[in-house]
Amino acid sequence: MAFVEDAAGSTWRSWAKRAAVWSAPALFSALETYSFSRDMPQAPAPWRVLAAQMPAWYVWLPLTPWLTRLALRERLNPLRVRPVLVHLLACLGMGALFAGVYATTTAGFMPPMPGRESVTWAARWLRAWWGWLPMMGMAYATVLAVASANQSALRARDSERQAAALAVQLAESRLLALQSQLHPHFLFNTLNAIVVLVRERETQEAARMLVLLSDLLRQLLQKGATQEVPLRDEVAVLSRYLELQRLRFADRLRVEWAVDPDVLEASVPHLVLQPLAENALRHGIGMRSAAGVLRIGARRLGDALELTVGDDGPGLPREFDLEACQGIGLSNTRARLSQLYGDAGHLRIRGPEGVGTVATVLLPWRCSPDSAGVAHG
Secondary structure (H helix, E strand, C coil): CHHHHHHHHHHHHHHHHHHHHHHHHHHHHHHHHHHHHCCCCCCCCHHHHHHHHHHHHCCHHHHHHHHHHHHHHCCCCCCCHHHHHHHHHHHHHHHHHHHHHHHHHHHHHCCCCCCCCCCCHHHHHHHHHHHHHHHHHHHHHHHHHHHHHHHHHHHHHHHHHHHHHHHHHHHHHHHHHHHHHHHHHHHHHHHHHHHHHHHCCCHHHHHHHHHHHHHHHHHHHHHCCCCEEEHHHHHHHHHHHHHHHHHHHHHHEEEEEEECHHHCCEEEECCCCHHHHHHHHHHCHHHCCCCEEEEEEEEEECCEEEEEEEECCCCCCCCCCHHHCCCHHHHHHHHHHHHHHHHHCEEEEECCCCCCEEEEEEEECCECCCCCCCCCC
C-alpha cells in the first residue's frame, strides 16, 4: 500500500513538474498575443487569449515522457539516417497536433481577423502548422537535449556508485590480504618456539603452549575476516599470546598492563597489538640476557585512542627507518591503519638507543557497537 502511495505521489509530482515547464512558453505566447491584439478594433479579453493560446502548448505535457524514451532509443547521429528521419517525423507530428489544437481554440475564443471570417478550419490548421513549425522545432530540440543531459547525469552517477563500490571492494580485499599474512606469520613463529621446547625436552611447557595455542587459534577463527573488534577482545587475544611467550621466556619476561578500563569498548583493528608485542619481544627483550619488561597501554586522548607497546630492550638502531621497514609486523600494521583510517591512523616507533622502544598507535575514537565482555589476565 505504501509503495502504491509513493508511486502515485511520484507520478503527481512528475506531472506537476511538466505542467510548470510547459506553462512557461504557454504564458509567454499568450502575453505576446495579448500585446498585439490590443491594437485590434475588438481587443479580446485576457481570459480569451489564455484560453486560445495555452491548451495547444499542453499537448506536450502527456507526450514528453514518450518523446524522452524516443530520444534515448533513437539517439541522433548525423551518420545514421534512421534516427534523423524518426525525429523529423516526430517533430512534424508534434507540430501538426499543436496546430490542430491551436486552430480549434483560436477559432473558438479569438475574434476573426478582418477579411478572414470565412476561413475554414483546415486553412487555419495549415497556417498554424506552418507558422509555428520553427518554434515546434526548438521545443522538440529542447526535449531531446534535456533527455540526453538527464541520461548523461544518470550514467555519471551510476559510474560514481560503481567506482565507489569497487573502491570499497578493493579496500576490503587489501585488508583481508594483510590480515591473512598475520595468522600464518604468528602461527609459524609459535610452532617454532614449541619445537625448540620439545628439542630441549621441556615437554610440559610444550604441551602447555599447544593448549594455549589451540585456545588462541579458536579465538582468531571465531573472528574470521572481522576487521575491527572491541579493545577488550584484542586485549584478551594478546593476553593468550603473552601467556605463550611467558612459557618461552620463563622468568625473563614481565608484562605490565596500563589499559584504562574506560577504553575497553573502543573499536580497534583486529590483531593490531600482537605484531607490535611480537616485535618488542624479538628485537627488544629477546636481545638481552637479563629479565625484561613489556608494557601494554591504552588511553583516550580527546577524539583519538592511543595504544602503546613498549619494552626496555637495547632500543632502536641509528639507521632505523619506519617508512623503509620491510618486516611483516610493522609494515602490515601501517598498511592496515592506512586502509582503515586513512590519515587518521598513525603508527610511530620511538626510543633513544639503549633506553628501550615504544610503538604507539593512534586511532580515531569509536565505540564498538557490539563489545564482548572478556577481561584480560
